[in-house]
Amino acid sequence: MMFLDEKIKDHKIVDLISIKSIMENLGPIAEKWYKLYLSSEFHTYPCYLCQNKIDEIKQDFFEKAFKLLSGLGTKSYVLGVELDEDTKKKENEIIKEFALIYYESIKHEIKREVGKMLAERGYPPNMESPEVEIVYRISDRQVFIISKNIRTLYVYNRLNRNLPISSWFSKKGNEGLDSLLQKKIIFAFSEPTSIRVLAEYPIVIENEERDKIEIGGYNISKVMTIGKRELQVISSAKPSMRRYRVTVYSTSSLSEAARVYGNIYDLFIDVKSFSELKEKLSKLQSQYEIIILSIDLIDVKGRIKDIVGTYLKSF
Incomplete structure (x- = not known):
């Protein structure tokens, strides 16, 4: 309207009749503005989507959500709106x-405005880690609660081999x-299952409460x-x-390796990825007659180490 x-x-707009219908469609809020420029009678038309019931819906949703929140043991929530099929079709x-x-869908406007009203009464929505979702169903004006899944950040070491994080990658079927x-595992940094993980790698598990596993x-x-924000940063x-x-067997003397015993050596190799490690090992195998016995991830550097370290220090 101001624009x-x-x-x-x-x-820049000379023909006011061309925007007459826009003024009328804006409803009562535009009536005084309309009369500044046009002498004809101001008519309003019901909203195509909500039939001018959106304010009534917002107030009804607010009252029911406020009553629910007052009786719940948690203030950690988000709002949801379930549109009826007719409104979805019109949108x-x-x-x-x-x-x-x-x-912007009408449901987002409803959630935003009702969220503001609830925040003013001491119940601001928690968009980051809600425990419940309070949903308003337009078709029958009912409110219901959906429990939200809780995501927990863990760090892990893997001391054995051949047990993947996801059973999808298991060679033995459903073992993972x-x-x-x-x-449900939401996210995890991982290595091939043949590699032990001795460094601290992050893993995010859904609806898990145990401190140690x-x-x-x-x-x-x-x-x-x-x-959601922390998950995006971590991932x-x-x-x-x-x-x-990399522990190897070699009949050749490996000057850059640490001898473990006899012809068994430990190689310490810094790379950006496991594929780069494979390339380096392939070159070593062509240069020396070595047999790879085992591979362990022992350390990582970068933002992920800083993030995990910061979180661990704060708990």
Whole structure:
């Protein structure tokens, strides 16, 4: 409205009849503005989507959500709106007809405004780590609660080999950390199953509460409950360097290796990725007659180590 008013005053909109319907569609809020420029009677039209019931819906949702929150043992929540099929159909028709790229669904406006009202009464929504979602169903004006899944950041070591994090990659069928835990693993840094992980690697597990877990050769320690923002930071902070200890058998003397016993040596190799390690080992095998006995990840560097270290110090 302010944008159009400025255009009128700057004489960039001369034909006021061309925006008459826009003024009327804005409803009572535009009536005084309409009468500044037009002498004809001001008519209003019901909103195509909500039939001018959006304020009534917002107030009803607020009252019911406030009553629920007052009786709940938690203030950690987000709001949800379940549109009826007719409203969803109308929204989709508008989006297609006008080829809209940027638009806001009516449900987002309702959530935003009701969230502001609840925040003023001491119940601000928790967008990062909500415990419940309070959903308003437009079709029957009912409110219901959905429990939200809790995501917890852990760090882990893997002291054995050939047990993957996901059973999807198991060579023996359904054997994996996820199947042992009977929990959904949201995210984890990992290595091939033939490699032991002696460094602290992050793993995010859904709806897990234990502080310490020892299972299948995995030692897992709880760090903290996290929200969407922390998950994004952790998942994007890949190691900038990995240090592997490669134990080999060689009849040749390896000057850059640490002799363990007899012809058994430990090589310490810094690389950016496991694929780079494979390339280096392939060159060593062509240069010396070595047999690879085992590979262990012993350290990582980069943002992920700083992030994990910071979280561990704060708990």
